[in-house]
Every structure is written in structure tokens, then in C-alpha cells.
Amino acid sequence: MTLDQMGPQKIAAELSEMPPASAISLQMSVDNYLDVIRGVLDLFANKKGMDTIYVTATISSEAIKRVLQALDIDTSRIYFVDCISHIMMGASAAQQDDHTTLVESPTMLENLMLKVEYLIRRSQSKDKLVVIDSINSLAIHNNNWILSEFLHILVSGLRSREAFTIILSVEEHSTPEINNMVNLVCDHGIRAGKEG
Numbered sequence: 001m002t003l004d005q006m007g008p009q010k011i012a013a014e015l016s017e018m019p020p021a022s023a024i025s026l027q028m029s030v031d032n033y034l035d036v037i038r039g040v041l042d043l044f045a046n047k048k049g050m051d052t053i054y055v056t057a058t059i060s061s062e063a064i065k066r067v068l069q070a071l072d073i074d075t076s077r078i079y080f081v082d083c084i085s086h087i088m089m090g091a092s093a094a095q096q097d098d099h100t101t102l103v104e105s106p107t108m109l110e111n112l113m114l115k116v117e118y119l120i121r122r123s124q125s126k127d128k129l130v131v132i133d134s135i136n137s138l139a140i141h142n143n144n145w146i147l148s149e150f151l152h153i154l155v156s157g158l159r160s161r162e163a164f165t166i167i168l169s170v171e172e173h174s175t176p177e178i179n180n181m182v183n184l185v186c187d188h189g190i191r192a193g194k195e196g
Contacts, residue, residue: 019166021158027189028168029170029172029193037067045078050125050127052077059084081112106141132167133166151182
């Protein structure tokens with residue numbers, strides 16, 4: 001095992017040092033996705049008793065739930081806004097339950113924002129976390145100008161509601177444009193990917 005990747009405890013420790021209502025860019029490598037998930041959802045959010053809204057644009061919410069189950073991570077306070085299942089599997093196959101809201105497409109950013117806003121307002125928890133997984137996938141489906149505007153509005157709204165925001169980006173699929181877009185709205189950056 002190499003020492004150039006951050007483990008889940010280190011990720012959670014770094015996040016715990018951030019002030020409330022922070023927007024954080026978390027750049028990861030494909031290889032340490034599971035460490036990032038455990039660090040963010042289990043060792044950070046669950047330990048702090050946060051309600052988590054997980055926006056999924058890369059992997060279906062069903063697949064992520066199976067991963068969380070396999071990792072023994074409590075999902076009772078995790079709510080999904082799934083904007084990939086509908087276009088991947090169609091409306092009939094996409095699962096919707098009390099913890100999952102479907103958005104028809106990752107291009108429907110306004111709809112995505114409304115669903116996140118609704119879940120934030122509905123949450124009884126004092127501390128809330130919104131995770132966007134991932135900005136790279138959203139960038140495939142939207143032009144940079146629209147995506148940048150979406151991020152500004154979303155992050156500003158979440159800040160005003162004292163919610164924590166984590167924007168995940170995959171190192172191997174990032175571009176300077178995506179990095180600049182994320183850096184403009186984030187207060188802090190964590191690099192959990194490979195060095196060099």
C-alpha cells in the first residue's frame with residue numbers, strides 16, 4: 001500500500017477541522033473512491049449526526065447504497081438525489097423510495113437544485129451535508145458556463161442555510177476548466193488522490 005493516498009480517517013479529520021457552512025473541493029483518485037466515501041459519509045457525517053444529501057451523477061443511488069451496505073455504513077440519515085438512474089435505466093427500472101429522489105437527467109440542474117433545497121428544508125438536523133458526486137459527470141452533460149452558474153447559486157444557498165458542501169472531483173477526469181470552476185465556489189480543497 002502506498003502512502004500517497006489519504007485514508008478515510010485522515011479525510012474525516014481534515015473535514016472536521018473545517019468551519020460550519022464550508023464548501024470543500026475534494027479531489028480523489030478512482031482508486032480511493034471507497035476511502036473517500038467511508039471518510040465523508042461514515043467517519044465524518046454519521047459521527048457528527050449530520051443529515052446527508054448525496055447528489056449522484058456518476059453511479060446510481062442503488063449501486064451506492066449497495067456499496068454502503070457492504071462497508072457497513074448506516075444509511076438512515078443519507079438522502080439521495082439521483083440524476084443518473086433515469087437516463088441509464090429508464091423510469092420503470094429506477095428505484096425511488098423515502099430516501100431517494102430521481103431527477104430525469106443531469107442536465108436538469110434547476111430541478112436538481114430544487115430537490116436539494118427541499119431536502120435541506122425538510123431536514124430536522126442542525127448539521128447538514130450536501131455531497132456532489134461528481135462534478136466531472138455533471139460537466140459531461142452541461143456546458144461550463146451553465147454548470148458554473150449552477151454551482152454558484154447552489155453553494156451560496158447552502159451556505160445561507162449553514163449546510164456543509166463537498167464537491168467531489170475525479171483526478172483522472174478533471175480539466176483545468178473544471179478545477180477553476182470548483183475553486184471559485186469552494187473555501188477549501190482536499191486532495192485525496194495519488195501524488196505525482
